[in-house]
Amino acid sequence: MEALRRAIIGDRKMLFEAPWTLWTPGQPNYIPTNLPVVPLLDCMSELILLNSAMTIFLDGRNEDAAKLVALVSNNPVYLDNALVQFYPYTFRNGIEFVDMVGAFNPSMNWKRTVAVAPVLNPDTLPTLAGVGRNSLNYMALYTAGEAWLTSMIGADMRIFALGFPVSGIGKGVNLDTGEIRDLNGDLVEEPKVKAMFLWDRVLLDLVAWAKEKHPILAIIMHSITYSYSYGGQRYTDTFNTGAESHGRELTAVPGNALKLGANIVICDRVNDNLNAVLETKKYSWPIDIDCPTLNVNVGEAPICE
Numbered sequence: 121m122e123a124l125r126r127a128i129i130g131d132r133k134m135l136f137e138a139p140w141t142l143w144t145p146g147q148p149n150y151i152p153t154n155l156p157v158v159p160l161l162d163c164m165s166e167l168i169l170l171n172s173a174m175t176i177f178l179d180g181r182n183e184d185a186a187k188l189v190a191l192v193s194n195n196p197v198y199l200d201n202a203l204v205q206f207y208p209y210t211f212r213n214g215i216e217f218v219d220m221v222g223a224f225n226p227s228m229n230w231k232r233t234v235a236v237a238p239v240l241n242p243d244t245l246p247t248l249a250g251v252g253r254n255s256l257n258y259m260a261l262y263t264a265g266e267a268w269l270t271s272m273i274g275a276d277m278r279i280f281a282l283g284f285p286v287s288g289i290g291k292g293v294n295l296d297t298g299e300i301r302d303l304n305g306d307l308v309e310e311p312k313v314k315a316m317f318l319w320d321r322v323l324l325d326l327v328a329w330a331k332e333k334h335p336i337l338a339i340i341m342h343s344i345t346y347s348y349s350y351g352g353q354r355y356t357d358t359f360n361t362g363a364e365s366h367g368r369e370l371t372a373v374p375g376n377a378l379k380l381g382a383n384i385v386i387c388d389r390v391n392d393n394l395n396a397v398l399e400t401k402k403y404s405w406p407i408d409i410d411c412p413t414l415n416v417n418v419g420e421a422p423i424c425e
Contacts, residue, residue, distance in 0.1 A: 134406075161195060168201050176202050177386065179382045182210045186220035193230035203235045204281055205340075208244040208268055214275030231277045238272040238341060239283030240265055240326065242319035254311040258295060261322045266329060273334065281338035281384060282330050287367035290321030290379055302363035303405060304371070313364050320367060327381050341377035343387035344368075349415040 130191035158166075161422055176198075185206030192202045211217040221230065235257045246253050273279060292301040292308070300308040300317045308314050327339060346354040346368075356368075370376050375396025377385045387393045389411060395401035 160191070161198070163200055164202070168198070168226075172201075174201060178202055178204045180204050180206045181221060182379050185211070186217065187224050189221045189230060189236065190224035190226035193234050196227075196233070199233050201236075203237055204295050204363050205237045205283060207239050207241050208248055209241070213268065214271040214273075214277070217272070218275050218277070224279035231275075231421070233278065235278050235280040237281040237283050238269060238279065239285065240269060240323065241285055241325055243320050245322060246315075254315045256298070256314060256318055258318060258322065261319065262325060265322055265326050269326065269330065279337060281340045282334070283340040284323045284330075285342055285371075286320055286323045286327065286380055287370040288320070288324070288376060288379075289317050289367045289370060291318070293321040295321075303333070303366045304363075306363070307379055308363050310364070311363070316367060324380065331381065335408065338383040338385065339381055340355045340384045341380060341382035343371055343374060343377050343385050343389065343393055345372040345388055345409070345411045346414065349410075351416075369409050370405055372409045373405050374408065376403075376405075 129264070143148060167176060178188045178192070180186070185204055188204045192204065206217065208229075218231075245261045245265055248268055249257070249260040251257055251260050255261070260390055269282060289303065291390050292303070294300070300314050302308050302317075308317055323421065330337060330339065337403065347356045349355065374387070374389050374392035377387075378393075378396055385393055392401070392403065396403060
């Protein structure tokens with residue numbers, strides 16, 4: 121195994137010098153490779169050569185989304201293989217997004233040629249609505265979300281899909297009584313957690329709105345599990361404990377997004393999600409949060425050792 125390690129990384133200095141059996145989460149383990157980062161267009165070209173029918177999702181954070189749209193528009197060879205996703209964190213309406221794209225010198229007909237997908241992240245709803253982070257004003261949140269999506273559609277772009285990062289915890293919100301219950305059926309009392317459940321309910325209702333008002337648009341959701349488990353503890357920045365983590369736990373269950381109405385699922389457990397699509401296997405919360413291939417037992421050494 122040492123020979124394999126040296127074949128892969130040579131004698132480059134590693135930031136973690138001790139034996140890997142002593143490594144614990146949080147310690148650095150990166151390897152300086154001295155290799156260049158592949159330019160985006162070169163990377164896309166190589167991928168398309170492998171599969172000319174693939175669609176590459178370009179995830180544009182902040183103003184990068186506008187830059188990506190301009191970039192793709194000026195490289196028409198990629199128009200049929202690229203989709204740019206963007207969020208409300210920077211662009212509060214369709215006009216702002218169109219103006220920002222224009223600032224990066226796109227092709228004149230970019231609105232007709234570049235496929236885009238506005239993604240309404242739940243934590244942006246209070247900002248869009250102009251209410252506090254823990255606000256339980258359902259109507260204000262719903263109205264703001266609908267307005268954002270409508271403004272994007274009204275900007276006359278080539279919108280292929282709408283993105284909704286939902287989990288389904290919003291089903292525990294009773295709008296008539298105001299009660300919010302978690303996946304165990306217990307009342308949710310903590311203000312910030314109640315708000316998170318309500319955000320999910322708003323998005324679930326906006327999915328229904330989108331399917332009714334804009335049936336031609338695909339619905340994108342995600343299925344994402346934890347990064348790894350070590351000693352029985354799951355590690356990411358969003359798997360916590362209790363009801364606050366229930367949203368992440370549900371999104372980790374393969375097939376959950378399909379039950380909520382997704383046409384396209386961005387996922388990491390591909391085979392499990394295919395099983396869900398084909399109905400060759402059923403998955404449920406909480407048992408199927410677990411992903412054995414991501415679990416490391418205490419005392420296990422990495423393969424290179």
